Amino acid sequence: MTRYDLIVVGAGPSGLSAAAEAAANGLKVAVFDENARPGGQLFKQIHKFFGSKEHKAKLRGYDIGTELLKEAQEQGVEVYLNAVVAGLYADKEIVVRLGEKVAHFKGDTVIIATGASENxxxxxxxxxxxxxxxxxxxxxxxxxxxxxxxxxxxxxxxxxxxxxxxxxxxxxxxxxxxxxxxxxxxxxxxxxxxxxxxxxxxxxxxxxxxxxxxxxxxxxxxxxxxxxxxxxxxxxxxxxxxxxxxAVGLSSSTQLLKMAGCELAERAAGAGYLPVCSDVGETSISGLYAAGDVSGIEEASSAMLEGRIAGISAAGKLGFAAQEAVTARLATLTTALEALHEGMFAPKNRGKSVDKTEEGYDVSTNLLKKGYLADEEITKYPGVKSVSGIHPVIECTQNIPCNPCQDSCPKKCITVGGNIVTLPVFDEKAGCIGCGQCIAACSGQAIFLVNEDIGDGLAAVTIPSEFLPLPEKGERGAALDRAGNVIGTAEVTDVKSVKSFDHTNLVTFTVPKELGMRARFWRKGAAI
Amino acid sequence: MRITEHPILGASEERRTVTFTHDGAAYTGFEGEPIAAALKAAGIVIHRYTKKYHSPRGVFCAIGRCTDCVMVVNGQPNVRTCVTPLAEGMTVDTQHGAGGEDRQ
Missing domain, CATH: 3.50.50.60 (FAD/NAD(P)-binding domain)
Incomplete structure (x- = not known):
């Protein structure tokens, strides 16, 4: 039987993070995953992630996956693929099916990062x-x-x-x-x-x-x-x-934890049984941790931090990292995790209906009932100001943990502040130069550049576009409003595809002036 | 059904084409892709019929958890086609019931 300082079950965002963090502290780490490829569900996430820089915001899931794999490899983590962990027993021994063989491994610490499955x-x-x-x-x-x-x-x-x-x-x-x-x-x-x-x-x-x-x-x-x-x-x-x-939710894959005899409890009625964990993810069994979706469904960004928290804790527990170093690292990771736990979509607000933002703005009921903001609501929010010249229109109206727009603006037009769930505020005095960095940086594709009057009775609107085929300069198509209704004809005046925008193309079109604050999508074909 | 150009993922990488049979008919797919992906690309969605009610089943979870997509592959029943890589010359057959002795 092979022994490791740490065995991680699951090579998704949480498991790989846990393994890399622990291995960086000198632990001999093995990760087991039943799939042929590591990364869990990260490689099918092709959208840009939310959060801030420390959460790898603005990067697409598959790029985060590639980075994580590289880190784990560089730290010497051993990854066993096509390896089904079929049992977790006393003394942290696992039974693994490797092809047609069954093998036993022993971990001084074990982190379960088995994720979740769809309801x-x-x-x-x-x-x-x-x-x-x-x-x-x-x-x-x-x-x-x-x-x-x-x-x-x-x-x-x-x-x-x-x-x-x-x-x-x-x-x-x-x-x-x-x-x-x-x-x-x-x-x-x-x-x-x-x-x-x-x-x-x-x-x-x-x-x-x-x-x-x-x-x-x-x-x-x-x-x-x-x-x-x-x-x-x-x-x-x-x-x-x-x-x-x-898409009706996910359920944590707690089978191994159950088998090991961890204490499980319902955090809320009907929420399903989840492991009872300490602040660092340690279950009721000393040295056995749960991290990521298996300990409660959240985003991959949280899962990666939970993995690191469990990883550094295991390093501390086994004496690989000094207590002060562990405490300092935990403080950084916990602060980053807490930042993701703020706002109206925080785990603590699950099931509650939040009617006002933390700043006191009404949450749009149109957005909640129809999926889009009504034209007349839009100027109520701090990211939207109707001013002359080119300016960003930031249609971000809920407290979600995200701030890449703030860092993206070279003129400092956009402020989110220290609490990353705060609504972005547009400062019209900062002097927008129309560079479009904010559009590409916004993971929610909620920022547009608008010049409400470019003369000849026209307005210019720049939108993020992640569809094919891209329109061509001079091409006329339909302008759609936030509800997806055709409201007029739009002529494309510019298409910007820059490597640093990471596949978010900037399409600029002109529309009749009165549609400048309404047109938010361009569709090929006649405006009918 | 193949996505050859994608706004984020770009053009598909070159992959080796292999031939396989489905219920005796010849098809092509890409080496190493899940059998289920090759079938989907060929427009085949029925993977098996259940034992008791003979009702059709297809791909459901696509990550090897639910076992709804099992078929008889190279004569072996209950192969999860969503996680089993396609190889040259494979025989892929619709599974009836549990696949073994009760095959119809």
Whole structure:
């Protein structure tokens, strides 16, 4: 039996972070993962992450994954792939299936970072080929490079539903509707807005009645639900689809922790049983830690920090790192993690409806019910000021942990402040030069550059574009508003694709002056 | 169904094309991609029929957890096609029931 100072189960964001952190402190570390490739779900995350620099904000998930793998390799972490950890026993011994063989390993400390799996929802026809998890669709299109379907309906408006919905559009699929039984959009408003402005309708307070088809999905019927979640007769709507994606949350994969005899408890009624952990992720069994989604569902950014916290703690526990060094490192990591735990989407606010931002601004009910901000609401927020000349319009209206816009502006036009969930404030006196750095830096694609009057009765609008084909200079197309309605004709005057913008292209178009503060998307073809 | 150009991921990298059969018919796919991806690209979505009600199943989780996508691969039943790499000359057959002795 091989012994390691630390055994990590799961080579996702949390596990790799834990392993790298511990190995950097001199521990002999092995990571086991059942998959053929490491990285967990990071490599299918093609969107830019939120947070601040320390959280690797503004980088896309797969780039963060590549960085993490490199770090783990450089630190000498051994990664066992196609290695199914089938058992975790007393004295931190694990049983692993490696191909057709079973092997035993012993860890002086063990970190469980097994992540989570997708929840499902049952309805008539839910077992038909074509009904799949949103994560499955993401794997198909972003890893395997095959469209999960041509016409898709997404159920679930949390961040997974919204982000995967957008990625389906990027892959060239048609998204016929985004549906959620809840009365409000569950994920970030900025994620919802970038889907809504392409013209995808949102059906909140709706659920799937049935999937049609005999041997594969050919259609879907949704219906509005009442306060008791029952479908209101007569409210049904039908769509032709070949694929239905389900994004109704994740459940922590706690099986190994359960097997080891860790104490598990429900943090809230119905929230599922999760390991009871100390501040550093140590379970009720000394030297056995839980990190990442297995200890409670959060974003990958949090999972990476939780992994590092567990990793440095294991190093301290075994005497590889001096207590002062451990304390100092933990203080840095904990501060970074706490920054992500602020704002209206913080774990502590789960299930609560937040009506005002921390600054006292009303949260847009349009955003929560339809996925987009109403035209008349937009100037209420501190990132939006109607001034002459080119200026950013920052449509960021909820307290989410993110601040790359602040660092991106060379003229310091944008201030978020020390608390990264604060709404960005645009300072019109700082003198915007129209460089567009803020547009590319915004992970939520919520920043636009607008010159409300360029003469000849026109306004110029610059939008982030992550779709193909890119328009050409001089091409005329349709201008869409935040709701995805065609509001006029837009002529493209510039297309900027710069390596440092990392695949976010800046498309500038002109529209009639009165549409400058309304046009937020450009679509190929005539404005009809 | 293949995504050849993607706004973020760019053009697909060159991969070796291999041939395989599905229920006796010949298809091509890329070496090393999950069998399920090659089937999806070929428009095949039914992977198996359940034992009791003979109802069709396809890809559901795509990460090897749910076992809904199992098929008979090279004569071996219950192979998770979403995580099993495609290789030259593979036979991939629709699975009926549990695949073994109760095959129909």
């Amino acid at each position: 499902m929802l049952t309805f008539e026809g839910w077992t038909l080929p074509g009904v799949m998890g949103a994560g499955a669709a993401q794997t198909m299109m972003n890893i395997n490079r095959v469209k999960p379907g041509e016409r898709v309906l997404m159920l679930g408006s949390g961040n997974v539903g919204l982000v995967v919905g957008f990625q389906l559009l990027q892959a060239g699929c048609e998204l016929v509707a985004l549906v959620d039984a809840a009365p409000r959009v569950g994920g970030y408003g900025v994620h919802a807005a970038k889907v809504a402005r392409t013209g995808v309708p949102f059906y909140l307070s709706h659920t799937i009645v049935k999937a049609e088809g005999t041997d594969r999905v050919t259609g879907v019927t949704i219906g509005e639900v009442d306060s008791k979640w029952q479908v209101i007769p007569g409210s049904e709507k039908r769509f032709d689809v070949d694929t239905i994606c389900i």
